Amino acid sequence: MSEFELIARHFAGHDAAQGVVLGVGDDAAVLSVPAGQELVVATDTIVAGTHFPEVTPPDAIGWRALAVNLSDLAAMAAEPHWALLALTLPEADDDWLTAFARGFFTLAVAHDVALIGGDTTRGPLAVTVTLHGTVPAGRAIRRAGAAAGDRIFVTGTLGDAAAGLAVLQGRLVAPEAHAAHLRERFLRPQPRNALAGVLRAHVSAAIDISDGLLADLGHVLAASGVGARLAVDRLPLSEALLAACGQAVAREFALGGGDDYELCVVVPAARAAAFEAAAGEAGVAVTDIGMIESAPGLRCVDARGEEIVPPRRGYDHFGDSP
Ligand code: ADP
Ligand code: MG
DSSP, rough: HHHHHHHHHHHHSSOOOTTEOOOOOOOOOOEETTTTTTEEEEEEEBBBBTOOTTOEEEEEEHHHHHHHHHHHHHHHHHHHEEEEEEEEEEOOHHHHHHHHHHHHHHHHHTOOOOEEEEEESSOEEEEEEEEEEEETTOOOOOTTOOOOTTTEEEEEEEHHHHHHHHHHTTTTTOOOHHHHHHHHHHHHHHOOOOGGHHHEEEEEEEESSSSSSSHHHHHHHHTTTTTEEEGGGGGGOOOHHHHHHHHHHHHHHHHHOOOOEEEEEEEEEGGHHHHHHHHHHTTOEEEEEEEEESSSSSEEHHHHHHOOOOOGGGGGGGOOOO
């Protein structure tokens, strides 16, 4: 299969969408950005053995490569539209490509994303997606913008994906029903793009959780020049995570574990109730886990409000390798 056959068979024909003047097949794509909108662009590479274990099924690799970029646009409160796919493959395996494309396009269709071009090269497996979206001019949500008194919310549940990776790598053993849920959360993260409009209406700062809550909230605090108080007992934990590793370790996964692709958003206190209601209407559960303070630094408190030392990253419990 030549490079051109490969592209034609697996990646062409998914480029019809609003704003696409010219899609796959020429030297570059041509896009039309509606008046009054700004272009929002993100790119992320996932590398076999670094960002996903070698055992990851190809459809999950396709899904994940797009999901991590959708999540970046969700955190900016932008609407995703147009993707570029740069694929580096050790070989042109038709079954592998079919499964990869199925994972990629299942998520792309769900989010109305067109594949407008890319690049295909030979080498160790790596996938780069560049995702373009739009936002009404001046309305993108940034990491800077949090102010003392604002509430801190997260979407969904935290820690599942890191525990799922530990399950995939044989470092964490759990009953199969729970193990399957956790694995799925790592392999097929559900980016929170449904909240883009809600974020634009209510939120003062946002980030997606790719490296772990403590690390990513830390970026918001640094960019905003503020600190925070986090109620560790309010962290949203799934039943599967609690059953698989108990409350103490589950909290460590939730604070330190990456790959969840949930959102962490900061909301002015006066808008907190409206934000919670609007998120619920959009079908996304959100949890208030703390408050922004003017004193720099991140303070974790227990149920009695007493300061505790944030636990270390959950997966350290299981070592760095199987
Ligand atoms: P060039 O030699 O100009 O770089 P390519 O041969 O790389 O062109 O690509 C030809 C066309 O196929 C371009 O429109 C490019 O965007 C598209 N393309 C290449 N690889 C992919 C891919 N993996 N997915 C989608 N489109 C691709
Ligand atoms: Mg090229």
